[in-house]
Amino acid sequence: MAIQIGDRIPEAVLQFIDASGVHKIDTPTLFDHRKLVLFSVPGAFTPTCSERHLPSFIAHADAFRARGISLACMAVNDAFVMQAWGNAYHVPAEIQLLADGNADFTRALGLEMDASGYGMGVRSKRFALYAENGIVKGLWVEAPGEYRVSSAEHVLAQLPA
Structure with missing residues (x-):
């Protein structure tokens, strides 16, 4: 079952790279004691992800x-x-870029999709999630092939001012 508003973020480990190398970060460390929007894309360098989804959050990062x-962006990539x-x-x-290489966190959220028909294997659905102190307060999951509700503009309009 997919994560719902009011649920606690499940525990998993993600990876990221900074100037000092590759690091692991667990989801309690990532989500607890802060307000965070995590938006997830089916794949880095794919058309909608690169031309629309990521740029929407870059453009609105200040807001x-x-x-x-x-803000954090996740994909089932390394x-x-x-x-x-x-x-x-x-x-x-x-904007922290997070890798869910084996889709462990994506599966724990219940937001995986089978993109084998495109040669991509298991991937994350396109979504945005807003959490406060590790509790989901907002969740916007796109229908297959769509890009509307997980945009930065839509998410901003749904959040308290």
Whole structure:
């Protein structure tokens, strides 16, 4: 069953790369004691993800920060792909790029999809999730092939000012 509003974020370990190398971060560390919007894309460097979804959050990063909300982007890719994607699209440091390489967190959320028909295996559905102190307060999951409700503009409009 997919995660719901009011649920606690499940425990899993993600990866990211910074100037000092590859790091692991568990979800309690990522989500607890903060407000965080996690948006997930089916794959780095894919068309909608690169041309619309990620750029929407880059363009509105200041608006989230002004509300005290941190941003993270996740994909079922490895940390090196996420780093290269961030470099290619000039992702600012305030948007943390997270790798869920084996889709463990994606499965724990119940938000996986089978993209085998596209040669991509198990991937994350496109979604945005807003959590406060590890509790889901907002969740916007796209229908297959759509990009509407997980955009930065839509998420901002749904959050308290």
